[in-house]
Amino acid sequence: MYPIIHILNYTIPTFGILFLIGTGSGFLVAIFTAKKYDxxxxxxxxxxxxxxxxxxxxxxxxxxxxxxxxxxxxxxTALIKLTTGGAVFYGGLxxxxxxGFLxxxxxxxxxxxxxxxAVPCLxxxxxxxxxxxFFNGCCYGIPYEGFGAVxxxxxxxxxxxxxxxxxxxxxxxxxxxxxxxxxIFLSKSETPGFTTGFYLVSYGIFRFINEFFRSDPRGSxxxxxxSQVLSLFVITLGFLFIFKIPQRLYEYHxxx
Amino acid sequence: MxxxxxxxxxxxxxxxxSLVCIWFGYSALVGVxxxxxxxxxxxxxxxxxxxxGFTPSGMATAGLVLNIIGLSLCAVAFIxxxxxxxxxxxxxxx
Numbered sequence: 001m002y003p004i005i006h007i008l009n010y011t012i013p014t015f016g017i018l019f020l021i022g023t024g025s026g027f028l029v030a031i032f033t034a035k036k037y038d039x040x041x042x043x044x045x046x047x048x049x050x051x052x053x054x055x056x057x058x059x060x061x062x063x064x065x066x067x068x069x070x071x072x073x074x075x076x077t078a079l080i081k082l083t084t085g086g087a088v089f090y091g092g093l094x095x096x097x098x099x100g101f102l103x104x105x106x107x108x109x110x111x112x113x114x115x116x117x118a119v120p121c122l123x124x125x126x127x128x129x130x131x132x133x134f135f136n137g138c139c140y141g142i143p144y145e146g147f148g149a150v151x152x153x154x155x156x157x158x159x160x161x162x163x164x165x166x167x168x169x170x171x172x173x174x175x176x177x178x179x180x181x182x183x184i185f186l187s188k189s190e191t192p193g194f195t196t197g198f199y200l201v202s203y204g205i206f207r208f209i210n211e212f213f214r215s216d217p218r219g220s221x222x223x224x225x226x227s228q229v230l231s232l233f234v235i236t237l238g239f240l241f242i243f244k245i246p247q248r249l250y251e252y253h254x255x256x
Numbered sequence: 257m258x259x260x261x262x263x264x265x266x267x268x269x270x271x272x273x274s275l276v277c278i279w280f281g282y283s284a285l286v287g288v289x290x291x292x293x294x295x296x297x298x299x300x301x302x303x304x305x306x307x308x309g310f311t312p313s314g315m316a317t318a319g320l321v322l323n324i325i326g327l328s329l330c331a332v333a334f335i336x337x338x339x340x341x342x343x344x345x346x347x348x349x350x
Contacts, residue, residue, distance in 0.1 A: 016332035046299050049324070053292050056331065107303055
């Protein structure tokens with residue numbers, strides 16, 4: 001709808017701006033969530049920065065690896081592809097987790113507690129990111145003519161002239177609701193890792209269902225979309241966290 | 257302390273480079289790399305100051321702040337919805 005906005009002579013991607021707003025809001029929430037485990041604000045910030053650095057590097061490195069054959073055959077377009085948004089979600093996710101974990105490992109901090117304080121911030125950042133998707137026109141929904149149907153203008157990335165289900169906005173709304181719920185769970189919970197588990201399970205289930213209402217081309221594995229298969233892994237991991245299995249493994253093998 | 261002073265200088269310089277890179281299109285990627293390296297230096301100095309009990313220099317603080325701003329602004333220029341692009345890119349390889 002508005003994939004780019006013009007400020008003076010510069011074109012700025014709307015997704016990038018909303019991603020930045022989301023990240024900033026996430027850092028502000030971290031100031032409050034960090035108090036749960038008496039984590040210094042500076043440590044929470046640095047943990048977030050390491051996770052973001054890990055996420056950026058992971059997304060780009062995995063993108064480089066999977067696109068290496070096309071880069072070799074068309075080296076002239078490689079730099080453009082690399083600079084204009086080529087990134088792999090799984091790489092970003094794994095890189096972000098490893099980046100955050102690296103920070104806690106280097107400075108001998110309790111990683112599970114840091115993940116707990118980070119998930120409400122992540123949910124809020126994702127919520128803003130999905131509004132960015134809405135403006136960008138990506139992640140669009142199935143044809144739909146009911147309440148809240150979205151009509152994209154001619155020339156947009158999604159099909160124009162027909163009503164589409166606002167799948168980006170439903171996910172954003174869910175994440176905006178999930179954020180305070182996670183903060184409440186974090187403040188009430190006595191078990192490190194429970195909030196992380198709850199986030200993974202709830203987001204995984206919602207994402208799995210929401211994928212049925214999306215129609216953008218995004219790959220599939222058998223009869224499920226790639227994101228749905230990923231959601232199943234995320235839900236499983238969430239249940240493991242709720243049953244304290246990663247926490248035990250961390251205490252015995254990885255701590256210090 | 258010598259190593260921290262050098263790292264603070266490097267962090268500040270990298271932060272300035274990353275801020276300059278914002279204005280030159282595709283060089284934003286170079287800016288991201290510079291900001292990441294500068295940020296790691298800045299964080300190292302901050303943590304060392306906590307553990308060893310010294311006050312980080314103004315140069316180190318300025319470097320940290322500039323690198324955070326540089327990373328944010330450079331990332332805005334080239335970041336995209338990874339949830340979409342990522343799935344398209346990887347689907348063929350799964």
